[in-house]
Amino acid sequence: MKVVAFNGSPRPQGNTFHSLKTVLEVLGEEGIEGEIVQLGGKRLAGCRACFKCYETRDGRCAQKDDEMNFFIEKALAANGILIGSPVYFSNVSTEVKAFIDRCGMVAKANGDMLRGKAGAAVISVRRAGATFAYSAVNFFFGISQMVIPCSSYWNVGIGMGPGDVLKDQEGVETFKTLGRNMARLLKQIFGRAI
Template sequence: MKVVAFNGSARKNGNTAILVETALRVLQEEGIETEHVQLAGMHLKGCAACYRCLKDKGRCHQEDDGLNAFIEKMTSAQGVILASPVYFADVTANMKALMERAGMVSRAAGDLLRRKVGAAVVAVRRGGAVHTFDSLNHFFSIGQMITVGSIYWNLGRGLQPGDVKNDEEGIRTMQVLGENLAWVLKQLHGPSAPSD
């Protein structure tokens, strides 16, 4: 089993990364392989609405920014975490581009993400966290994915890089999120898991 996490923050190894790594550590302790993809420094393009993905099943025709490799990572994993800091009460531009294109390619190819496990993670300074959380969860919902939560909405508070470590509830929320993700994945993909 594998979980791939996509971190939409413009800051590499910032608060969003700390939250993601907290959840991933728990998954690793549960014997689940993980990968953390940080989108910092990348310039992903949004969907061009060309609908060529309807012909090129499983691929976006925009080949020059590496997003097709991310779609492949999503489709080969059993679990997907989408993480973003709050930018003007929503996800970052890179995360939005990833969601648009991965979502469209998945749907065009017969719902590639169907019944995969998804979890949203949000880093917030003050406001806009719930809207950002909703945006991420809408991606999972339209993709027919199984969404996992925690003891609170999956968010942590902090402004400067590292501040989120001081949010005890946020860190605990990420730990429980990792536990819940591991439990669901084992129910779905363990030795006695139901078949499709």
């Protein structure tokens, strides 16, 4: 089994990275492979609402001038998806929003191709707005008919400078609990013994 973790922060080694890594470490302890894919900082256009994906139905976005189809392929190949985002003006980063809109449209055009996968939001925040970002990611998972594992609190870590999120003990424990719950869910969905 595999989980792909999309790092929606333009800081490849920032708090979002450390938050995702914390979840993936626990998944690794449970025998589930994980990979962090850098999404933030990439040049990704938003959805153009061209509806070409409904015409082609090939599991790909018609826009071919960025890396979105690579990210969609990563999502399709995984059993579980983590989307990590910093909070920008009380919501997800631009790159995360582009991923949600374009991958979501392609998924809908292709028979809800993400249906049945597990998906969880992993949010890093300096101060406020985390629940809006958390909700935006989970709305995507919900409309995609994915299964959302939860934790002992919302999957949010607090920190300012890169790595500061690791000082947020409640956040770290929340991410670890998410990892354990996601592992259990994946094993239930995909039939391995718990």
